[in-house]
Amino acid sequence: MTDRLAGWYLALYPEKCSYTAQAVRIPMKDGIDLAADHYQPTNMPDSSEQAPLLLIQTCYGRGEAMAIFNARLYAARGYQVLFVSSRGTFGSAGRFDPGRDEQSVSRDIVKWMRAQPWYPGSFATAGASYLGYAQWALLHDPPEDCVAAVIPTGLHDLSRQSWGTGSLLLQRIKWSDLIVHQEDPSVGFLARLWSLATTTRSDGLKKVLEGLPLLDNVKGYFAGRAPWIEDMMTRSDLDDPYWAPTQHEIALERVNIPILLFNGWNDLYSRQVQTFDAYRRLKERGCDVGLTVGSWGHVETSGMKTLPSILSFLDSYVARSQVPDPLLARIFVTGAQEWREMASWPPATVPLTAYLHGDGTLGPRGPSEDIATSSFTYNPADPTPTVEPRTDDNGILAKRKDILVYDNSPLETDLEVMGQPVINLEHSSDIPFVDIVVRLSELDPITGASHSITEVCQALDPNRAAAPLRLELCDCAHRFRKGMSIRLTVAGGSSPMYARNLGMEGNRVLGSTFRPSRHTISYSEGLSYLTLPISEEYRD
DSSP states (O other): OHHHHHHHHTTOOOOOOEEEEEEEEEEOTTSOEEEEEEEEEESOSOOSSOOOEEEEEESSOOSHHHHIIIIIHHHTTTOEEEEEEOTTSTTOOSOOOTTTSHHHHHHHHHHHHHTSTTOOSOEEEOOSTHHHHHHHHHTTSOOTTEEEEEEETOOSBHHHHHHTTSSOBTHHHHHHHHHHHTTSTTOOHHHHHHHHHHOSOOGGGHHHHHSSSHHHHHHHHHTTSOTTHHHHHHOOOTTSGGGGGGBOTTHHHHOOSOEEEEEETTOGGGGGOHHHHHHHHHHHTTOOEEEEEESOOHHIIIIITTHHHHHHHHHHHTSOOSOOOOOOEEEEEBTTTEEEEESSSSOOEEEEEEEEOTTSBEESOOSSOSSOEEEEEEOTTSOOBOOOTTSBHHHHHTTOSSEEEEEOOOOSSOEEEEEOOEEEEOEEESSSOOEEEEEEEEEOTTTOOEEEEEEEEEEOOTTOOSSOEEEEOOOEEEEEOTTOEEEEEEESOOBTTBOOOOSSSSOTTTOSOOOOEEEEEEOTTSOOEEEEEEETTTOO
16 A cells, blocks of 8 residues: 555556565675565566566665665566665675775676576666665676666765865765664654755754864764764875775766666755766767756655656666657756756757956956955855755855855846856965855845855865866756846855865864965956856747
8 A cells, every 4th residue: 555655646657566575685705695675576467577677776774665665666567676785784794885885796786686586687777866876886897787777866976976076075974974873773764864865954963063173073973883984084085095996987988778867956966966977978978868857856856756757767678668768858947947858968058158347246248347356255163154956045145244246137038047157267365275166046136035056166276376267067957037137156165065174284174273265356357257058949
């Protein structure tokens, strides 16, 4: 009954069959074994062949809530599912070391799977978030019998997620807190998972993340329960050998199977842009790849809004029970509040340039500026707060003096931005150790509400040359409506999304002292400007 209600709620097609679930142990080459459940459809109309098989690996357990969305709904629609717990989690032996074992573990699972009497000769992979990362780890060396993959909001490089901006993503600490407590009795796992996926804030960790040195505070909080935490926090160099087992970008060069990717504009993790990077590279190589991006957060993207499309893809490319539709880019355009289908993302665009002016306006380049520069001071003792996707950033930032704000005149016609905006800044600072955060928003000039659309955060190289900055913001698809204004903000931090830049030499997680930084933007040479990719087809 639970399965049927879940299928109805998610608008899935009716169940085809019953199924059985059998607990199994999967041996690894190092002598430990993993806990897994094998789901097998029963009472199928045509039982002459083995049912198609999905491999799904999870670090979040195989209990009812996880099993419904990752195994049972598939099994009731004719798929075998091998649902495997990661090393050191939920009955699997060994130690959990985030991201570092999935590649070798995946190979051992596939080797064991092939020897089972129920193996149909090929398989596909599925699963979102960390479950998606496990798929990329497997595809680092793609098995010949893996025929398709569905990867909602999945990363292929944990080093980039952690330190790719040059600033430590503090969600990694919040996620570690979820992992170490998820098997504790009465822990409220689903509530913790929801909090992790929907907000950067954490009341329980607030004091931990505010104290200095950050590493000492975090280690004291975990008290040895997250043995990976020190390496993750201190190894800021992406070329450090520590990160090599977590870097699977090579999969984008090797894989050649149908792949369906999902992301959400409101997903906190989509700011890491890896789904878009994967799509672009696979598309460049001519791979059969689809992309769906909705106005969703992490949970909706992981399955609550995507399972009907996932099943349609699997039925086409794995079960082969229907003729496959072409794999397109299916994109929800915010502002317009409508879906678009296109052959590829981004669509054809034309650049629109808007210059930053010293009076706080954004618009066409004019004569020499009366105001040649603007400055703000970033203070690590009172860091600029994070603005979460699609929230009113004016309410958060209006009274702060540590940001610069630029608005254009109200638009006389609709304007659609499709792709990655680019910001060029003639920027300088009084100390070399600084971050820069640039955010694009839509401002309602009447109400004063300003809603975040996309952003970029980057720690600047302390040895950088004296040249204008060029930064790409994350992808977006947004219609700025007639009468609205485009707003651009420039700041020196985003807390608690990222660890504060203390303004001191060395790794910021080790520092116990800090100093403010003074940022200056220059306008006189016309080198500070925003370039927007404007849709050709839908520009009104």
